[in-house]
Amino acid sequence: MGLSNAPVNLPKSSVIDDPSAHLHYPVFEKSIDIFKPIDWHLDVSTARTFPKSFAHKIDIRSDKYGSAKHVWEVNRMQFMLHIAMLYKKSGDAKYLDLFCYHLLSWKNANPYMVGVNWYSNIEVNLRLICWYFCWQVFDVENLCASNTVFSHFVDSVWQPLIFEHAEYSYNHPSLCSSANNHLISEYAGLFVAACKWNIPNRDARLKYAQAGLEREILLQNTTEGVNREEAAEYIQFIDDFFLIAAVAGRHAGAEFSKAYNERLHEMARYMNAFLDCNFNYPMYGDGDDGFVLRPDVGGHFNNFKSLLVSFATYFEDASLKRANNDWDEKNELLFGATGREKFKSLMVADEQESLGRNHFCPESGHFIFRKAVKSCDDVKRAGDFTGVRETYLHFDAAPLGFLSIAAHGHADALSFILHVDGNPVIVDPGTFTYHTHKDLRSYFVSTLAHNTVCVNGKNQALQAGPTMWLSHYHCKTLNVVEDFVEATHDGYRKDGVKHVRKIEYNREKDEFTITDTLYGRAPFTAEIPFHLYPTADVLLKGSLATVEVPGARRVQIALDEKLSYSIREDGWYSEHFGDKEPARYLYAKIECRDSVEIVTKISVL
Numbered sequence: 001m002g003l004s005n006a007p008v009n010l011p012k013s014s015v016i017d018d019p020s021a022h023l024h025y026p027v028f029e030k031s032i033d034i035f036k037p038i039d040w041h042l043d044v045s046t047a048r049t050f051p052k053s054f055a056h057k058i059d060i061r062s063d064k065y066g067s068a069k070h071v072w073e074v075n076r077m078q079f080m081l082h083i084a085m086l087y088k089k090s091g092d093a094k095y096l097d098l099f100c101y102h103l104l105s106w107k108n109a110n111p112y113m114v115g116v117n118w119y120s121n122i123e124v125n126l127r128l129i130c131w132y133f134c135w136q137v138f139d140v141e142n143l144c145a146s147n148t149v150f151s152h153f154v155d156s157v158w159q160p161l162i163f164e165h166a167e168y169s170y171n172h173p174s175l176c177s178s179a180n181n182h183l184i185s186e187y188a189g190l191f192v193a194a195c196k197w198n199i200p201n202r203d204a205r206l207k208y209a210q211a212g213l214e215r216e217i218l219l220q221n222t223t224e225g226v227n228r229e230e231a232a233e234y235i236q237f238i239d240d241f242f243l244i245a246a247v248a249g250r251h252a253g254a255e256f257s258k259a260y261n262e263r264l265h266e267m268a269r270y271m272n273a274f275l276d277c278n279f280n281y282p283m284y285g286d287g288d289d290g291f292v293l294r295p296d297v298g299g300h301f302n303n304f305k306s307l308l309v310s311f312a313t314y315f316e317d318a319s320l321k322r323a324n325n326d327w328d329e330k331n332e333l334l335f336g337a338t339g340r341e342k343f344k345s346l347m348v349a350d351e352q353e354s355l356g357r358n359h360f361c362p363e364s365g366h367f368i369f370r371k372a373v374k375s376c377d378d379v380k381r382a383g384d385f386t387g388v389r390e391t392y393l394h395f396d397a398a399p400l401g402f403l404s405i406a407a408h409g410h411a412d413a414l415s416f417i418l419h420v421d422g423n424p425v426i427v428d429p430g431t432f433t434y435h436t437h438k439d440l441r442s443y444f445v446s447t448l449a450h451n452t453v454c455v456n457g458k459n460q461a462l463q464a465g466p467t468m469w470l471s472h473y474h475c476k477t478l479n480v481v482e483d484f485v486e487a488t489h490d491g492y493r494k495d496g497v498k499h500v501r502k503i504e505y506n507r508e509k510d511e512f513t514i515t516d517t518l519y520g521r522a523p524f525t526a527e528i529p530f531h532l533y534p535t536a537d538v539l540l541k542g543s544l545a546t547v548e549v550p551g552a553r554r555v556q557i558a559l560d561e562k563l564s565y566s567i568r569e570d571g572w573y574s575e576h577f578g579d580k581e582p583a584r585y586l587y588a589k590i591e592c593r594d595s596v597e598i599v600t601k602i603s604v605l
Helices: 066-074 078-090 092-109 121-138 138-145 150-172 180-198 202-220 234-252 258-274 303-313 331-344 438-446
Strands: 024-027 031-032 359-361 364-373 389-395 415-420 423-426 462-465 468-470 476-481 483-491 498-508 513-517 524-531 535-542 544-548 557-560 568-574 579-593 596-604
Touching: 024 066, 024 078, 066 121, 066 359, 078 092, 078 121, 092 121, 092 150, 092 468, 121 138, 121 150, 121 180, 121 331, 121 389, 138 150, 150 180, 150 202, 234 303, 234 331, 258 303, 258 359, 258 364, 303 331, 364 498, 389 483, 389 498, 438 476, 438 524, 438 568, 513 524, 524 568, 524 596, 535 568, 579 596
Parallel strands: none
Antiparallel strands: 024 031, 359 364, 364 389, 389 415, 415 423, 462 468, 476 483, 483 498, 498 513, 513 596, 524 579, 535 544, 544 557, 557 596, 568 579
């Protein structure tokens, strides 16, 4: 299409020209100064630059040019929303000039189909959604009526870019193994664009995108509200696409169906259930700190926390409102003053009741054991923001991932994590990277990096690339009753080994019994790790390990005496994409000539 390929002279910007003006915006472990010119093709993590060549011929799957993920994070333009809000709050024209400067700079540096920023359709649609909210913040129609210079900019630069992005979105749908969250983003971006602007073929595009969202919300999320990609951090990303589309559709008179809203509501309930009392989540599968909408320029934004407010408001559901959660800028953008008053009118749920129940999803293979009691004043600790003492264990007996390559899943069948009083104790290691640091990528997705049993030093599935799995395992839930789950997987069928794990919770004692049974006739080795949060202190005496994490009650792990455990120092933990830090773990290895049963007891004291 190429509506915006002709370079245009950049407008003046008093902020850009002011050497003392600085505002740093986070880009994973790095940052950019958004009050200065931006190199739209630069990977700030390696200082390498991607070529300005035909988009779909650029190599993003090696580290030849650096990390495309870091480049795309800048080009999602989330910071532009912050600039628009600075203008709205202050009325200072320098912020409007800065917005126009960056948008025109991007246009000149990214001719249609040239460069890595036209490589992925998800990036195109994230810009569309960002621009939708920038348009609202500026109140463009009224601003154009009073500002002829800005009106000319909108007509000659911004709107042609929007039309170009909308056509790209429609003409480059994700297919086959890419028809996951990418496809959701494409429908959401195009739908939002058709709700706001008179894009080419608007009515047809609106109908097409809405039908796609209606289909994908049912296809990619189970009836229990669990996303099939098996990537926990992606849930906030995917839920936002569906929610923002619903809110935009409501404003435009394009409401979604009852089935769509019911599934979205179930997704909200699952998200609420899998967040502990301090809004931490079980970090199974990939996580890349990607956001659909982020108006702040602070550190790490907890969008799960924000989304609970959004869902409570959208569904007028008080069970999703927590006492330690409140209205924020993102929800003000979505719902305005009317939504704010609606949220405030909702009564906070009894958190001892709402956070104290198990939440089992047997169809999806996710099981959350949970207990919560109100703290007395004399036992409250630093970091106890809720007044609730909580025991939380997530058990993963889910599929490897979604579609043929399970791109964002990890080899973590029958793994578990434990949080105590809103603090991670026994953890999933996270993600760190996708296409760079090959050895570390292999570590973070591996079976041995998760709290399950690794047989013969192998992963439970075959890793064929950074985001590609072959020979998927299959999990099966064998038995589910109150406070008890038993499940198995077939990831080691070629080794002649079957792993069955039982987890039983003694609610009165606050104690978990984990029984691992490995069925096999030929000799095999088994490795059993328990990965600990980086701040954990661990003391191992014989078969008894004591783990202490600041802000949480002490955890005691009674290890099976037939194994000899040690504390290893060569683990890693990545709470956010691009970040990693050393972490310790308990480790045992056993040579087996026949079937073996291993029993571990974990007590919260």
